[in-house]
Structure formats: C-alpha cells, structure tokens
Amino acid sequence: xxxxxxxxxxxxxxxxxxxxxxxxxxxxxxxxxxxxxxxxxxxxxxxxxxxxxxxxxxxxxxxxxxxxxxxxxxxxxxxxxxxxxxxxxxxxxxxxxxxxxxxxxxxxxxxxxxxxxxxxxxxxxxxxxxxxxxxxxxxxxxxxxxxxxxxxxxxxxxxxxxxxxxxxxxxxxxxxxxxxxxxxxxxxxxxxxxxxxxxxxxxxxxxxxxxxxxxxxxxxxxxxxxxxxxxxxxxxxxxxxxxxxxxxxxxxxxxxxxxxxxxxxxxxxxxxxxxxxxxxxxxxxxxxxxxxxxxxxxxxxxxxxxxxx
Amino acid sequence: xxxxxxxxxxxxxxxxxxxxxxxxxxxxxxxxxxxxxxxxxxxxxxxxxxxxxxxxxxxxxxxxxxxxxxxxxxxxxxxxxxxxxxxxxxxxxxxxxxxxxxxxxxxxxxxxxxxxxxxxxxxxxxxxxxxxxxxxxxxxxxxxxxxxxxxxxxxxxxxxxxxxxxxxxxxxxxxxxxxxxxxxxxxxxxxxxxxxxxxxxxxxxxxxxxxxxxxxxxxxxxxxxxxxxxxxxxxxxxxxxxxxxxxxxxxxxx
Numbered sequence: 001x002x003x004x005x006x007x008x009x010x011x012x013x014x015x016x017x018x019x020x021x022x023x024x025x026x027x028x029x030x031x032x033x034x035x036x037x038x039x040x041x042x043x044x045x046x047x048x049x050x051x052x053x054x055x056x057x058x059x060x061x062x063x064x065x066x067x068x069x070x071x072x073x074x075x076x077x078x079x080x081x082x083x084x085x086x087x088x089x090x091x092x093x094x095x096x097x098x099x100x101x102x103x104x105x106x107x108x109x110x111x112x113x114x115x116x117x118x119x120x121x122x123x124x125x126x127x128x129x130x131x132x133x134x135x136x137x138x139x140x141x142x143x144x145x146x147x148x149x150x151x152x153x154x155x156x157x158x159x160x161x162x163x164x165x166x167x168x169x170x171x172x173x174x175x176x177x178x179x180x181x182x183x184x185x186x187x188x189x190x191x192x193x194x195x196x197x198x199x200x201x202x203x204x205x206x207x208x209x210x211x212x213x214x215x216x217x218x219x220x221x222x223x224x225x226x227x228x229x230x231x232x233x234x235x236x237x238x239x240x241x242x243x244x245x246x247x248x249x250x251x252x253x254x255x256x257x258x259x260x261x262x263x264x265x266x267x268x269x270x271x272x273x274x275x276x277x278x279x280x281x282x283x284x285x286x287x288x289x290x291x292x293x294x295x296x297x298x299x300x301x302x303x304x305x306x307x308x309x
Numbered sequence: 310x311x312x313x314x315x316x317x318x319x320x321x322x323x324x325x326x327x328x329x330x331x332x333x334x335x336x337x338x339x340x341x342x343x344x345x346x347x348x349x350x351x352x353x354x355x356x357x358x359x360x361x362x363x364x365x366x367x368x369x370x371x372x373x374x375x376x377x378x379x380x381x382x383x384x385x386x387x388x389x390x391x392x393x394x395x396x397x398x399x400x401x402x403x404x405x406x407x408x409x410x411x412x413x414x415x416x417x418x419x420x421x422x423x424x425x426x427x428x429x430x431x432x433x434x435x436x437x438x439x440x441x442x443x444x445x446x447x448x449x450x451x452x453x454x455x456x457x458x459x460x461x462x463x464x465x466x467x468x469x470x471x472x473x474x475x476x477x478x479x480x481x482x483x484x485x486x487x488x489x490x491x492x493x494x495x496x497x498x499x500x501x502x503x504x505x506x507x508x509x510x511x512x513x514x515x516x517x518x519x520x521x522x523x524x525x526x527x528x529x530x531x532x533x534x535x536x537x538x539x540x541x542x543x544x545x546x547x548x549x550x551x552x553x554x555x556x557x558x559x560x561x562x563x
Contacts, residue, residue: 048409048410049409049410050406050409050560050561051561070413073410073412074412076410078406080406082402082403084402084406085404089319097315100312100315101315101408102412103312
C-alpha cells in the first residue's frame with residue numbers, strides 16, 4: 001500500500017534522508033518513530049507530494065507520487081505536523097471544502113461531512129470558527145480534513161501532539177478503529193503511543209532507518225540473550241557469588257534500585273534453555289530463600305535508545 | 310475544473326469574512342470619491358471659464374479619462390493589497406499543504422487564486438463605476454467610452470493581479486509580497502516615461518514602451534477596443550500565471 005524505496009534528500013549541506021526504505025502492507029498501522037529532526041516529517045512530506053526527493057521513489061496504493069500525483073493523492077489523507085487550517089471558516093465549511101478538494105461526489109458530500117464530524121465529536125462545534133477553537137479541537141478538525149474523503153492511505157504526523165490525555169485516548173481509539181480498512185503511517189515521538197496503536201514500527205535516526213519490525217521482533221532482536229531478575233530472602237551477596245560461577249550467566253550484579261535482595265543477571269544466547277531452572281535450583285539448594293525469578297522484557301523506550309544512540 | 314471554483318469561492322469568502330475585503334473597498338471608494346469630486350469641481354470651473362472668457366470647453370470624456378488615469382494609479386496600491394496574501398499567507402500558516410496534498414494540479418490552484426482576486430477586484434471596479442454612472446445621470450458622456458474604459462481597466466487589473474500572484478507565490482512574507490508587487494507595478498506604470506532615458510531611442514525604446522501598460526490602456530480609455538491591445542493584456546496575464554504555476558510547482562524541489 002505504501003512503498004518507500006531508497007529515498008534521499010539533502011537540504012544544502014545537511015543530509016536529511018539517506019536511503020530510506022520501508023513498506024506498509026494494506027490495513028496495517030505502522031508507527032514511524034524518531035527524535036525531533038530525525039527525518040520523519042521530511043519523509044512524510046515526500047510521501048504526500050509536498051516535497052521532492054533527490055532520489056528514490058514513494059508509491060501510494062500502486063501510484064508513484066511523482067509520476068501520477070493526482071491518482072496517488074486521491075487515495076491519500078495527510079495530517080501534517082502543523083494543522084493546515086483556515087481560521088476564518090466554520091468547522092463545517094472547512095471540512096466541506098476539504099471534501100470538495102478531494103473530489104468527494106456532490107451527492108455523498110453531506111453524509112460524508114456529517115459522518116466525519118460525528119466521528120470526531122465535532123458536530124456540536126460545527127458552526128464555530130476554526131480559529132476560535134481550542135488546540136485539541138483544531139487538531140481534530142485537521143484530522144477530519146484528512147479522513148473526510150475516506151482515503152485508502154492515511155499519513156498522520158504526530159496526531160496527538162498538543163492534546164490532553166482524554167483527547168489522546170480518543171484519537172488513539174479512532175486511529176485503531178481506522179486500521180484494518182485504512183492503511184496508516186503514523187509518526188510520533190511518544191513511544192507508548194506507538195507501542196499501543198501500531199502493528200509494526202519503523203525507527204528512523206539522523207535520516208537512516210535503523211530498524212523495523214513488530215514490537216516483539218524489535219525487543220527480541222535487540223536483547224542480546226535474556227535478562228532475569230532474581231529476588232532472594234537473605235544473603236544476596238553469597239547468592240551472587242554462587243551465580244557468578246555458573247556457566248552461561250553473565251553480568252550478574254546486585255540491583256540497588258530494588259533493594260539489597262535483588263540480583264540481576266543475563267543469560268547468554270548460547271547457554272542452555274535450562275539456565276533459569278539451574279539458577280532456581282542453586283538458590284534453593286544454597287538456602288538463600290527463593291522469592292522471585294522473572295524475565296525482564298525490554299520496553300520500546302530501551303529499544304529506541306539502544307538503536308538511536 | 311470545478312475545483313478551481315471551489316478554491317476561488319473559498320478565497321473570495323475569506324476576503325470578506327476578514328476585515329481585509331471591507332477595508333480595501335472602504336479606502337478605495339473614499340479615495341476615488343474625493344478624486345472624482347475634485348475632477349467635477351475643476352470641470353465645472355473650466356466650463357464656466359470657457360463660457361465667460363471663451364476658448365475650448367472641457368468634454369466629459371476628458372473628465373472620464375482623468376478619472377480612469379487616477380484609478381490606474383490607485384490600483385498600484387490596491388492590487389498588491391489583494392494579492393499579497395494569496396500564497397504567502399497560506400505558506401506561512403501551512404494551509405497551502407491542504408491544496409498541495411489534495412488531488413489538484415498546481416495550475417488549478419493558480420487559476421483558483423487568480424479568479425478569486427479577479428472577483429474581489431471586479432467588485433472593487435464595479436463599486437467604482439458608480440462615479441461614471443453619476444456622469445451618465447447628470448450629463449451625456451459617450452457610453453461606449455465608459456464600457457471600453459471599464460474593460461481596459463479590468464484587463465489591466467487582471468495583468469497586475471497575475472504579476473502580484475507570482476510575487477506572492479515566491480515568499481511567505483506578506484509585507485515583502487506587497488512591497489515587491491507595488492514596486493513592480495509602479496515600474497510598469499512609469500516605464501513609458503523612463504523609456505527614452507533607459508534606451509537612448511530607437512527600437513529599444515519602442516520595445517520598452519510596448520512592455521509598459523500605459524499606451525495599451527490609453528487606447529481603451531479613448532473608447533477603442535483593439536485585438537492587439539486585448540492580446541497584450543491577455544498575454545501579460547497568461548505569462549505571469551504561468552510563472553506562478555512554475556514557482557508553485559518548484560516548491561517541491563526547494
């Protein structure tokens with residue numbers, strides 16, 4: 001549905017994008033993660049035909065954005081980082097205008113506009129001027145502009161930016177409900193948002209794609225072996241020295257943050273599958289008072305910092 | 310094509326939803342009104358002088374020509390005010406993205422904006438035709454001259470608007486757009502007088518004089534509609550609309 005191949009873009013001396021490639025399958029929601037200035041907005045601008053790439057191609061629903069821009073744009077809804085609004089129009093007029101620009105047939109115009117307004121809880125404010133609305137409402141009006149023509153592909157640049165927690169949940173639910181039918185590329189620097197809403201994640205840093213995959217794939221691939229946390233009743237230091245002698249156990253240390261009785265250790269990838277069991281047995285045999293042993297999962301945050309550092 | 314009118318309609322509405330459209334009309338009509346009053350007063354003075362002391366009495370056509378020449382000058386101030394925001398404001402507040410990501414060609418955007426500004430200036434021109442109408446009510450001027458003059462003024466406006474749109478499409482600063490448009494239009498206005506000193510006579514002078522709008526407008530103000538002058542304004546308009554299109558399209562490569 002979205003196919004980006006080898007995109008590169010320079011702004012003078014600054015290399016904004018360097019050989020960026022990724023694909024988004026039909027119906028998927030893909031999170032586009034990156035720090036500020038990593039190249040998210042540049043990629044999305046190129047994808048939506050606002051900006052040109054120095055090399056590479058971007059294909060939307062089978063149409064190249066530079067070769068057949070009109071066909072591609074017909075199937076595209078874009079919410080840019082700065083909402084493209086006309087403050088002097090009423091909400092309803094503005095959404096109708098956006099629908100007309102996207103060539104929604106005249107007979108379907110009213111239903112489409114009303115549906116969109118209902119969907120984004122904008123119906124009550126439809127007669128107010130866009131410029132007089134609060135930031136949260138304006139963001140939703142901008143969202144309405146992107147979905148009013150029911151596009152196959154949606155590109156959303158930081159859709160929850162500037163919203164309050166309640167509105168964030170609302171927009172997130174809307175995005176999730178749009179997935180399946182629509183193909184969505186969503187950029188954000190809020191990691192939990194991406195973790196919660198997206199099927200796949202693409203991480204970009206300094207114009208390079210550093211990694212991509214599902215959340216599970218990313219966390220698995222990036223954990224070099226597994227990390228466990230062990231809690232004992234007493235003499236944690238003795239337990240630690242015992243652990244250090246065992247094969248396949250690395251980086252064993254007392255985890256100060258969690259009190260004197262917690263030990264964190266890693267198990268090498270090559271170590272046997274039974275390593276956790278061996279550890280548990282050693283603790284019980286040693287009489288340290290076995291309390292808890294659990295595997296630590298990496299959060300997306302850790303993955304992000306690991307790949308972008 | 311319908312999308313062109315969608316864009317034009319929205320723009321015209323936005324001119325009059327904000328104080329801008331009203332303010333332009335207000336200042337324009339006040340200025341034109343005071344000039345017209347002045348012309349009428351001096352017309353009556355000359356006429357009286359002619360009847361008491363003899364000599365040539367002024368004609369209503371002369372009064373009309375003076376009026377439209379003045380309009381020509383005032384346009385240099387009004388047109389930039391109308392066109393300055395067309396692209397630069399949309400660029401500044403990012404609403405141009407809406408047009409850029411819609412399935413709309415750059416030329417459709419340009420035509421939409423052009424029709425909107427032409428509509429606004431059309432309203433301005435229509436409002437100002439109240440003064441020639443006074444002459445029709447209280448005198449007997451040549452109706453053909455009025456119509457030809459209004460047509461000439463409208464064509465001149467269109468060419469000026471196209472120039473203004475081109476300037477506006479190149480900057481996101483409204484004030485700069487206003488300044489450069491005004492400067493450009495002023496230059497076109499005085500080019501006729503500058504021509505001899507710029508070229509030193511000969512073919513070059515003729516060419517420079519041809520580029521200036523003054524001679525072409527003169528023909529209309531004399532009550533004549535000629536194809537060559539019609540073509541001049543149409544070509545001028547088309548050229549700058551084309552340049553606007555190029556500038557808008559090249560946005561993607563900057």
